[in-house]
Amino acid sequence: MASDLSHSQAPQAETVFDRTRRLFHIPDGVIYLDGNSLGPMPLAAADALQRAAKAEWSEMLIRGWNDADWIGLPERVGARIAALIGAEAGSVMVGDTTSVNLFKVLSAALAARPGRRVILSDSGNFPTDLYVAQGLIATLGQGHELRTVSHAEMEAAVDAAGEDLAVLMLTQVDYRTGALYDMKSMTARAQALGALTVWDLAHSAGALPVELDACNADFAIGCGYKYLNGGPGAPAFLYVAPRNQASVAPALSGWMGHAAPFAFEHDYRPAEGVGRMRVGTPPILALSALEAGLQAWDGVSIHEVRAKSIALCDLFIELVEARCPELELITPREGAARGSQVSFRFEEGYAAMQALIARGVIGDFRAPDVMRFGFTPLYISEREVRAGVDILAGIMDNRLWDNDDYRKKAKVT
Numbered sequence: 001m002a003s004d005l006s007h008s009q010a011p012q013a014e015t016v017f018d019r020t021r022r023l024f025h026i027p028d029g030v031i032y033l034d035g036n037s038l039g040p041m042p043l044a045a046a047d048a049l050q051r052a053a054k055a056e057w058s059e060m061l062i063r064g065w066n067d068a069d070w071i072g073l074p075e076r077v078g079a080r081i082a083a084l085i086g087a088e089a090g091s092v093m094v095g096d097t098t099s100v101n102l103f104k105v106l107s108a109a110l111a112a113r114p115g116r117r118v119i120l121s122d123s124g125n126f127p128t129d130l131y132v133a134q135g136l137i138a139t140l141g142q143g144h145e146l147r148t149v150s151h152a153e154m155e156a157a158v159d160a161a162g163e164d165l166a167v168l169m170l171t172q173v174d175y176r177t178g179a180l181y182d183m184k185s186m187t188a189r190a191q192a193l194g195a196l197t198v199w200d201l202a203h204s205a206g207a208l209p210v211e212l213d214a215c216n217a218d219f220a221i222g223c224g225y226k227y228l229n230g231g232p233g234a235p236a237f238l239y240v241a242p243r244n245q246a247s248v249a250p251a252l253s254g255w256m257g258h259a260a261p262f263a264f265e266h267d268y269r270p271a272e273g274v275g276r277m278r279v280g281t282p283p284i285l286a287l288s289a290l291e292a293g294l295q296a297w298d299g300v301s302i303h304e305v306r307a308k309s310i311a312l313c314d315l316f317i318e319l320v321e322a323r324c325p326e327l328e329l330i331t332p333r334e335g336a337a338r339g340s341q342v343s344f345r346f347e348e349g350y351a352a353m354q355a356l357i358a359r360g361v362i363g364d365f366r367a368p369d370v371m372r373f374g375f376t377p378l379y380i381s382e383r384e385v386r387a388g389v390d391i392l393a394g395i396m397d398n399r400l401w402d403n404d405d406y407r408k409k410a411k412v413t
């Protein structure tokens with residue numbers, strides 16, 4: 001990887017990432033290693049919010065649905081996200097939260113596999129995925145079972161579930177450790193038994209090349225506010241494989257998923273394609289910000305992003321391990337086996353993270369003891385990784401975390 005700190009005399013050619021860095025507002029003095037939780041604000045998103053409020057909402061009023069094509073926004077944003085996750089345009093819809101979208105695809109998948117009982121997932125999966133599955137099972141009352149095993153046990157557990165397996169529900173990149181599942185082989189393994197797959201891409205969309213169509217995935221969901229930089233609470237996305245779209249039966253059969261919402265018919269008739277997974281009125285202000293944020297990807301190769309992300313993570317691991325022996329790496333060392341984040345375990349990890357944040361290096365903490373750092377090449381450079389580790393090492397060497405103020409838990413960690 002070319003060094004940012006190179007002292008060569010020749011002027012360096014601007015890279016694609018020098019250009020994308022300027023598209024974001026990063027506050028002065030901040031090294032932002034948390035874009036895997038909430039992406040920073042793209043300057044274009046602020047402009048889009050202003051436009052949507054001032055030129056559209058205030059001036060057009062309800063005419064904006066047609067005149068500003070608000071009604072087409074979920075589809076337009078869906079097409080942009082589809083290109084980033086290896087999905088055919090028209091197979092991604094945007095709206096609702098990741099949790100709600102999971103409910104929608106999981107209920108559709110279970111309905112498509114009647115008589116099969118098991119939803120198989122990872123015991124370390126993000127809690128909302130497990131909670132949604134538990135709630136859905138209770139609501140259906142058909143005797144489904146949520147079975148969870150570790151990443152290492154997953155292949156054997158798929159085989160053991162056999163023809164009882166209804167859905168394999170996995171998050172591609174583990175939110176805590178960053179460990180990456182092989183989407184293609186896990187999908188093939190589950191499908192060989194006749195099961196369907198649901199992939200949570202919260203930590204992979206915009207972080208690495210995702211090939212939903214090439215992997216033959218059935219359903220997927222993911223967040224708009226992490227690597228896609230859509231802003232706090234940005235709408236999430238949902239993917240249905242083209243082959244499943246005509247048969248998928250939405251449990252949340254709302255009017256926006258109807259074939260003709262403005263015909264105001266008495267009975268539900270599903271729209272063609274993935275549009276039937278829409279439920280209610282789309283959040284136009286939030287979608288406008290997300291749409292603008294996605295422009296940062298124009299002209300950017302996700303493969304280049306991946307190569308730089310691996311290099312940044314490798315460098316961070318090497319420097320932290322050399323300088324902070326108290327921290328225990330829990331992320332796979334091999335670049336190909338992880339997403340775009342690196343986590344270390346430390347007993348006083350919460351306090352250490354607060355000490356870091358107080359000094360401008362922002363990561364996050366995941367209970368019980370995990371310090372998590374995200375690396376987002378669109379706006380993070382090697383120089384910032386080195387500077388961030390200098391500050392972390394200073395905190396660890398001098399026990400600067402050992403301060404009761406840093407131990408006071410905030411509501412959001």
Ligand SMILES: Cc1ncc(COP(=O)(O)O)c(C=O)c1O
Nearest residue numbers: 097098099126128171175200202
């Ligand atoms: C893997 C994973 N799935 C789902 C979610 C929750 O998404 P939402 O709050 O949009 O429902 C998160 C949030 O961080 C996540 O990391």
